[in-house]
Amino acid sequence: MKGIRCFHSMDEVGILKNFFGLRGLGFGILAMTLGAATLPAQVDEPSNDGAVIEDASALSSSREIDLSSLKDRFQNAVVKVEFTALRNKELTKLNPSKSEQYYSGDEPPHGSGFFISESEILTNAHVVEEARRGSIRIKTPATGNVEFRAEVLGVGGTEQIDLAVLRLPDDEVLRLKRRSGLKRIPTLTLGDSDQIHQADPVAIFGYPQNSDELKIIAAKVTGRQYLKIKTGEFICQHQFIEVGPGGVVQSGNSGGPGLNRAGKVVGIPARGSGYGSEQGWLIPSNVVSHFLKRVRENESGRKDMELPKLGISVTENFTGNLVWADATEDVVMFELGVMVREVTSGSLASRWGLKAGDILVGFANRQQDISCALDMQGYRVTTGRMSVWPPVDGADSSTVTDAADQTSSTREVNKLHLTELVLLSQPGDDVTLWYVRQGTKGIQKVERKFEFVKPVPLAHLGTFEKPDYELWGDFVAQDFNDFNAALFEVPDREILQGGALVTFVEPNSLASRRGMSVSSRDTYGFSWTTSYEPATTWAIIDSVNDKPVKSLKELREALRAAEKAYADLTKKDSFDASRRSLMKERYVQIGFRTNSNDGQTLRLQPAFPIDEALEVSRKED
Numbered sequence: 194m195k196g197i198r199c200f201h202s203m204d205e206v207g208i209l210k211n212f213f214g215l216r217g218l219g220f221g222i223l224a225m226t227l228g229a230a231t232l233p234a235q236v237d238e239p240s241n242d243g244a245v246i247e248d249a250s251a252l253s254s255s256r257e258i259d260l261s262s263l264k265d266r267f268q269n270a271v272v273k274v275e276f277t278a279l280r281n282k283e284l285t286k287l288n289p290s291k292s293e294q295y296y297s298g299d300e301p302p303h304g305s306g307f308f309i310s311e312s313e314i315l316t317n318a319h320v321v322e323e324a325r326r327g328s329i330r331i332k333t334p335a336t337g338n339v340e341f342r343a344e345v346l347g348v349g350g351t352e353q354i355d356l357a358v359l360r361l362p363d364d365e366v367l368r369l370k371r372r373s374g375l376k377r378i379p380t381l382t383l384g385d386s387d388q389i390h391q392a393d394p395v396a397i398f399g400y401p402q403n404s405d406e407l408k409i410i411a412a413k414v415t416g417r418q419y420l421k422i423k424t425g426e427f428i429c430q431h432q433f434i435e436v437g438p439g440g441v442v443q444s445g446n447s448g449g450p451g452l453n454r455a456g457k458v459v460g461i462p463a464r465g466s467g468y469g470s471e472q473g474w475l476i477p478s479n480v481v482s483h484f485l486k487r488v489r490e491n492e493s494g495r496k497d498m499e500l501p502k503l504g505i506s507v508t509e510n511f512t513g514n515l516v517w518a519d520a521t522e523d524v525v526m527f528e529l530g531v532m533v534r535e536v537t538s539g540s541l542a543s544r545w546g547l548k549a550g551d552i553l554v555g556f557a558n559r560q561q562d563i564s565c566a567l568d569m570q571g572y573r574v575t576t577g578r579m580s581v582w583p584p585v586d587g588a589d590s591s592t593v594t595d596a597a598d599q600t601s602s603t604r605e606v607n608k609l610h611l612t613e614l615v616l617l618s619q620p621g622d623d624v625t626l627w628y629v630r631q632g633t634k635g636i637q638k639v640e641r642k643f644e645f646v647k648p649v650p651l652a653h654l655g656t657f658e659k660p661d662y663e664l665w666g667d668f669v670a671q672d673f674n675d676f677n678a679a680l681f682e683v684p685d686r687e688i689l690q691g692g693a694l695v696t697f698v699e700p701n702s703l704a705s706r707r708g709m710s711v712s713s714r715d716t717y718g719f720s721w722t723t724s725y726e727p728a729t730t731w732a733i734i735d736s737v738n739d740k741p742v743k744s745l746k747e748l749r750e751a752l753r754a755a756e757k758a759y760a761d762l763t764k765k766d767s768f769d770a771s772r773r774s775l776m777k778e779r780y781v782q783i784g785f786r787t788n789s790n791d792g793q794t795l796r797l798q799p800a801f802p803i804d805e806a807l808e809v810s811r812k813e814d
Contacts, residue, residue: 258394258454260409267456268407269335270308270379271449273400274316274343274359276324278302283716286676288669288697289659295325305399305449306331306359307458311378312366314343314359315481316448317463319351319716321359322494322656329359334407335373341365347487348494348656351716352679354484355429355463355476357448381450384457386477387607389414389434395475397441397462399449412436412451415472417607420464420717428717430500430616432609433474434460442473451475483617494656497675499645501618503547504540507531507611510552510569518552518631527579530554530629531571531611537685539648545639547628554636555582555627556614558643563614564625571611580606583627618643649685651675663749666806667702668695668709670734672745680713681731687786687794691743692733695785699809707799708732709785729788736784736798755781759803779803 278296285291296302304320314331321329330340342365348357361369369378389395393414401408418435420428436442436451442462451460460475484498491498510532515525524530530552536542553571557564566574566582574580618624622643627636654660654674663670670693671677677696678688696713698705712730736742737751759778762768773779780800787795 258396258411260396260411263396263398263452263456264407264409267379267381267398267450267452268409269333269373269375270381271398271407272306272308272314272331272333273303273405273407274306274314274320274448275301275303275330275332275340276321277328279323279325282323283680283713284697286654286659287671287680287713288664289662290664290669293325300403303400303445304447305445305462307398307448307450308378308380309358309382310380312361312363313346314361315461315485316357316359317461317476318349318353318355318357318656319463320448321345321357322348322351326657331359331361332405333369333373335375336369338405339372341369345493345656347489347491349484349488349491349498350494350656352428353498353500354480354488356461356481356484356488358485358489381452381456381458383478383482384453384455384459386434386459386479389453389459389477391416394454395434395436395459396452397436397446397449397473398452399446399462401443401445404445410441412441412473413438418474419610420474427610427612428464429476431480431613432477432607433464434477435472435474436460437472439472442475446473495653495658497653499647501615501643501645502540503542503615504537504646504648505533505542505547506535507553507571508534514552515629518629519634520552520554520629521636523579523584524554524629524636527566527574527577528569529566529574529579531567531569533628537648538689539646541644541646543648544646545626545641547626547639548630550631552629553611553626554629555625556611557582557625558614558618559623560619561617561622563617565614567611573606573609573614575606575608620644649688651678651688661745662696663693663745663752665752666801666809667699667704669697670694670745670748671696677713680716680729681711682714682729683731683733687731687733690733690735692735692786693742693745693748695732695734698732702809703801703805708787708795708797709799710787732785732787734783734785735796736782738782739784752781756803756807773804781806 278301279285280294280296281291285293304316306314306316306320309315329343329345331343332338332340341361343359343361346358346360349355366378370376391414395412395414397410397412399408413436415435415437417432419432434451442465444465446462446465449462450458451462453459459478461478461481462473463476464474487498490496508531510530512525512528514532515530520530533547533549533551533553535549536547553567555566564582566579568574574582578584620643623640624643625638625640627638630637652672652674654676660671660674660677673683673688673694677694681694681696683694695709695711698709698711709732710730711732712728714729734742734748737748738755740751742748742751762776762778779802781803782798782800784796784798787797
């Protein structure tokens with residue numbers, strides 16, 4: 194029969210059962226064999242009294258969500274967040290000589306949020322990080338269009354942990370209570386997002402589009418999703434809860450609460466597809482709980498939020514690599530392990546002895562109650578025998594199968610990636626990594642206390658801060674910081690090599706025509722589509738007149754020395770202005786390396802005329 198897999202021996206059936214950790218094949222069709230016994234399908238039959246049908250009906254009813262009840266109980270805990278927006282934040286960080294421009298439309302930009310205490314409001318970082326300082330205000334259904342001043346207590350970052358905590362000053366808390374007649378400001382509490390599964394209902398509260406009134410819409414959980422660019426990098430490093438139908442999460446919903454039937458916050462709308470017909474994504478409440486304290490304490494974004502990283506990049510593995518590495522039979526059979534592509538020098542992984550080419554097959558964190566095998570793409574194995582990790586030494590397949598069945602029956606395990614498993618780790622946690630290395634037989638293991646390590650010394654640029662910079666002629670140069678390095682996607686090895694990053698070049702200028710052309714990507718904002726693929730070009734100045742330059746300070750010193758030498762020469766009696774273009778001292782050789790479109794690093798060393806460069810800089814000033 195076409196389309197039906199035939200088992201030619203009971204051995205094959207046993208292999209399949211062993212692979213999936215099954216005691217029986219629960220297929221809804223008969224497994225057909227030629228010349229062998231037919232295996233009956235195992236199907237639970239409904240009882241004669243209709244109990245299964247009644248249970249299904251009750252389940253369907255229990256899965257509905259009472260929007261009216263949730264509104265009556267919690268609407269006054271939800272707020273609209275408005276502010277005066279900076280329209281060119283990225284440009285003024287990359288070229289601080291440019292003037293700031295503010296939004297001047299009829300409807301001010303806004304997002305949503307909710308009270309987590311009488312004075313604290315939780316929202317998304319991307320809602321407020323483009324706000325002018327001192328311009329944030331909130332509205333609540335309890336007081337209509339009356340505005341209350343709020344300030345940023347802590348902010349994660351659009352591309353890190355997309356959360357922000359706002360604070361109402363004490364006098365504004367009292368004013369809100371008087372205007373609303375409330376004895377206390379209602380608050381929302383965070384629930385357990387691990388208890389939210391596919392098809393569960395969620396109530397999305399917020400102020401979508403141009404709405405000035407609170408809107409509530411019922412959504413269904415459609416699954417969980419990592420949002421990533423085509424290079425494989427995850428946005429925010431954690432899974433999002435995906436909800437539908439299309440259009441339930443729109444611009445303006447960001448930062449509001451997603452409530453379960455009990456009125457607990459299980460997710461915060463943070464990303465939309467940009468199209469009304471597609472899904473929306475919520476930050477799971479358990480991720481919020483894990484990082485809320487750190488967001489509160491980062492001093493309005495001035496203090497860096499340290500996020501745990503191993504300091505490796507990984508790539509998909511293949512069975513042949515396992516065989517060549519002499520991996521155990523189980524590792525090969527169950528296709529375990531993600532390949533380490535690169536280990537950053539000085540990183541945690543480097544300290545732990547990991548090397549490029551190692552195959553990571555398991556991860557455990559005792560304090561976070563995580564112990565799992567990893568598949569060939571780096572995701573936690575959640576089904577079959579290998580959902581229990583590490584395997585029990587000496588146990589037969591039936592023992593392991595029973596354990597796997599018991600685990601899967603008590604809770605649904607999210608298929609997290611290694612990146613997020615590391616993200617959830619805290620300093621001092623007991624972490625174990627299992628790996629296979631070519632030339633070393635069997636599975637290796639490293640056990641260490643987890644710690645935060647920053648192998649790349651990137652300065653933190655606060656959310657509302659501007660960097661130091663050098664404007665010289667047609668270009669702007671800065672020291673590396675966590676903002677410009679991310680937007681230009683500069684590799685760690687280039688940052689460690691040193692230099693001054695070119696963050697802006699005037700279009701069609703002398704610098705751009707000589708190869709110093711740069712292009713950054715946008716920050717990952719509200720709208721998101723899977724087809725988004727950033728294309729970046731960076732340039733790093735590493736010498737002036739053949740002298741090495743390792744930082745912005747050294748670049749300045751070298752440029753000032755060249756300018757002074759030229760200025761001193763023009764003051765001499767022997768100076769002939771008519772022969773200026775022939776003078777070597779008039780030119781500065783600025784050496785820089787840049788990535789071409791195919792990713793290769795090129796090095797150029799064009800000569801720039803000093804007087805023309807200074808003239809352009811004065812015009813910019």
